[in-house]
Amino acid sequence: MNVEELKKIIEAALMVAEEPLSLDRLEALFDLGLGPVPEREAIRAAVESLQEDYAGRGVELKQVASGWRFQARAEFAPWINRLWEERAPRYSRALLETLAIIAYRQPITRGEIEDIRGVSLAPSILKTLTEREWIRVAGYRDVPGRPAVYATTREFLDYFNLKSLSDLPELSELRDIEDINLDLFRESPPAAGAAGAANEAESGDEAAPSPPAEDDGGQEGGAEAAEAAK
Amino acid sequence: MNVEELKKIIEAALMVAEEPLSLDRLEALFDLGLGPVPEREAIRAAVESLQEDYAGRGVELKQVASGWRFQARAEFAPWINRLWEERAPRYSRALLETLAIIAYRQPITRGEIEDIRGVSLAPSILKTLTEREWIRVAGYRDVPGRPAVYATTREFLDYFNLKSLSDLPELSELRDIEDINLDLFRESPPAAGAAGAANEAESGDEAAPSPPAEDDGGQEGGAEAAEAAK
């Protein structure tokens, strides 16, 4: 089988398949007992060559967690979505927050999710996430009650167009309250400006020590103390 | 919207739609209220241009009664259909025993197999083993009824990765296995082989059809017909 033929079969298979195909599954297609199976590298090369072929077209060949899939480009969604009467499902903030916490903190128990969000979790949320196959029970924690721990699935990554968890947007940094070097009980705390601190949070830097030049701390400290005294 | 963009949107829509799209439906996609809707002729030209683009590829753009649709080329059926291949249920213990008896005691008649196993043999077993090309009728015994005698094939050796029958484990090894593992096997028969089985299925399927040099086909065919007729 020559390279062109190999490419065509892979192209057809990827387009026909209802789910992304891994290199393993592509390789298995050729295991017909009719002759030598193509090298894995040849299959990989064919996939990559296809990816280039489709670079400027209406659909693209994308690698997600469970393999490769052809998909219509996101930029054409406004037109494509007119094919369907129904709108894509929308998800509540509560559901998305829960999903995000599981994605970044897995494996995690329901109680830990509730601790982070500060509210109890409606049972329907974990149910919906499980039914969508975005999360699954990954095990049980060996503490009293043996609570289930949840983790995300490959389907979750596939759905959000991701190859692995490390492709998730970066989580913002936590800053330590000590970092602002503010002693609650000191007369003149070095002032770390609110705006500056916010910027630092954006860039994820360690909060820098406050500039020594700024010297309006005294007044602030006083105000703070006055407020605290109320 | 330029011609290229129009083509890409139509390409994406045809690729993701669940059914063929007519020119009417394609036209409706552009009715977003964001600008002029492309001329019908422009849409038709885009479709025809796409059809040419895909002339030599793994999928083709075809016009059917209700419109246009992409479909994978029929010539790739042998590969594509493996996407949906289902694994047949595991072989029965009776079948494996029969195969083992034939392997170690060949050439052997059906009656002799039944004597050893102490039960009569379901006809489907020899049929399945023959269809799998692991056994064949090697000849006939010149006793009343002229029963067929069975032997294993080269495909059998290939599948089990044996160079010749003398590579079969010795019966003395079998006794050890019996002593040590028999109970184990009884408890969970496939457990020992489960992982290995998958591996062998991979390599085993490369078993080539019998070399054409073996030209006893005519007689064998006749013999099998005779066997089947009984």
Add this chain to the structure above:
Amino acid sequence: MNTGDGDLVTATHPEQEEMPFAVVQGVPLTELPKDLYIPPDALAVFLEETFEGPLDLLLYLIKRQNLDILDIPIAQITRQYMSYIDLMQELQLELAAEYLVMAAMLAEIKSRMLLPRPAPADEEEDPRAELVRRLQEYERYKKAAEDLEQLPRLERDLHAVVVPFPERHVSLRPPAVTMQELMAAFAEVLARAELFSNHRVRREPLSVRERMASVLERCRGGFVEFTRLFTVAEGRAGVVVTLLAILELLRGAMIEMVQNEPHGPIYVKAVSAQT
């Protein structure tokens, strides 16, 4: 120039004057916040749907005033928080218990901060530390959820290509078998037949069995000269094995032998179904 965080003298900070939530020091909040002046029914929906819990509400209060989360003016925030709680109760919204727990926590922090100042060397932790940690922790996942919402995803932004395949059919792949399974099966047969205990059946060298099969195969097509069944290159042992195989086949009536004249060539032929 930066404004000091945690400063309650709001009048000195221009950006805080723009904030609808600016609270003048010492004046208790008795009115509804200005930016919430909307019909009560709509307000109910707004409150229910806007805040995902007490942490979310606190974050909202902090962000509205551009305050640094690390240095929140606890008395001010507590007051504002309580005004929301009152409002929600007034509107008879079903208030999750967590909101009240948070109110208690804020009050507790506030009271700790009123305690007399310890000695400067004292390394006492800021009473707000735990709250700040929780707020930040929640905030980062709130942000992560927003990022997640922005990711292109199937159904909404992306659509998987699925083209039909007219020749589609489902085939069955035969099951795999391992040598271990085969041997286990045979071991069971042997055990059942009590072959080992009685020694009724002599175990034969496999090579004879194998040779039987190959001899049988070679003489299927018709008569083969006896001597041609032997391969001299195999040496004495090979020849003996072949002979044993032929004898065994003869005994089993699977081959027939003919000799047309004394001392003439012997021909061997497999017994076939026909004749």
